[in-house]
Amino acid sequence: AGTALQRAKASGGRRSVYYHPAMEREARERRALEADLAAAVSQGEMSVAYQPLVDVGTRRVLGFEALLRWRHPARGMVPPDVFISVAEANGSIVALGEWALEQACAEAARWPVPLFVAVNVSPVQVQRGPVFAEMVERVLARTGLPPARLELEVTEGVLIRETDAALEALRRVRALGVRIALDDFGTGYSSLATLQAFPFDKIKVDRRFVAGLGGGSAQDATIVRAVLGLARGLGLPVVAEGVETEEQLEVLRAESCAEAQGWLFGRPGPAAAHLALEAPAAA
Ligand code: C2E
Ligand code: MG
Ligand code: MG
Ligand code: MG
Numbered sequence: 001a002g003t004a005l006q007r008a009k010a011s012g013g014r015r016s017v018y019y020h021p022a023m024e025r026e027a028r029e030r031r032a033l034e035a036d037l038a039a040a041v042s043q044g045e046m047s048v049a050y051q052p053l054v055d056v057g058t059r060r061v062l063g064f065e066a067l068l069r070w071r072h073p074a075r076g077m078v079p080p081d082v083f084i085s086v087a088e089a090n091g092s093i094v095a096l097g098e099w100a101l102e103q104a105c106a107e108a109a110r111w112p113v114p115l116f117v118a119v120n121v122s123p124v125q126v127q128r129g130p131v132f133a134e135m136v137e138r139v140l141a142r143t144g145l146p147p148a149r150l151e152l153e154v155t156e157g158v159l160i161r162e163t164d165a166a167l168e169a170l171r172r173v174r175a176l177g178v179r180i181a182l183d184d185f186g187t188g189y190s191s192l193a194t195l196q197a198f199p200f201d202k203i204k205v206d207r208r209f210v211a212g213l214g215g216g217s218a219q220d221a222t223i224v225r226a227v228l229g230l231a232r233g234l235g236l237p238v239v240a241e242g243v244e245t246e247e248q249l250e251v252l253r254a255e256s257c258a259e260a261q262g263w264l265f266g267r268p269g270p271a272a273a274h275l276a277l278e279a280p281a282a283a
Helices: 004-010 014-019 021-040 080-090 093-109 130-143 163-175 191-197 218-234 246-254 272-278
Strands: 046-055 061-072 076-078 116-120 150-155 179-185 202-205 238-240 259-261
Touching: 021 061, 021 080, 046 093, 061 080, 061 093, 061 272, 076 080, 080 093, 093 116, 093 130, 116 179, 130 150, 130 163, 163 179, 179 191, 202 218, 218 238, 218 246
Parallel strands: 061 116, 116 150, 150 179, 179 202, 202 238, 238 259
Antiparallel strands: 046 061, 046 259, 061 076
């Protein structure tokens, strides 16, 4: 008899595949999420969590990465990997991304110490070209955050399509004094080409390569060492993502990696607890 999918295929036409129950459920699920997402900011369901980035040598907090959080009234926390892709598919990431940037810059401007804030931006935003750069400039002006305290994290996907507009956007933002970090380095298929295409200020090595450090994955250690060597050659600082153990930190220190981020130092949450440690003692 075969599965419903096989029968649909046999009966000819891709159209029938649409009726496969699992796919239909998935499509309905996505539409529901999309509708709820449209109202999430105005309903006060979105927030920004902050995760510290530390100096590998001293463990001092250097800045925070801003990570979007969506608490859905019925579903609970929806992972950003899920709702960001929905927002990218229907274009609402443009407004949501601007909201996140504004929240992060406004909050960082109020911190008692001038640490940097790193904000993730979607390729969909950056591909808008100069319009994107103008948006960043407006947000900095509105919030009063000095451009030198802002980092934008982009994944290498950003330079794959619409390269000219994306390059122009990144160049303009960088000319303001904002730093650009290449996020999740090593996970795409064109990492080296991306490094060549744009003058990044920082490279973030994806946590999948950090995972095996200190625990015995000779391959992960080789990859991290190679990335550090490459970055050193290019004069770029490297951030290791997903550092969870002292052993991993020890390897990173031995390999002179500049910065680290991960549960070992703090989970995403309010920035206040970490800032208290960094703030000069009250008189
Ligand atoms: P990312 O930019 O690579 O962010 C790092 C992710 O690793 C975060 O997941 C963080 O919570 C997680 N992480 C940090 N340290 C550790 C660790 O020690 N162990 C483990 N297992 N995980 C760790 P999160 O918050 O779920 O975010 C996932 C992705 O969603 C982010 O990956 C980023 O690509 C995207 N994202 C989050 N906020 C935004 C945003 O405002 N705009 C855009 N465009 N994307 C965002
Ligand atoms: Mg990031
Ligand atoms: Mg990352
Ligand atoms: Mg990552």
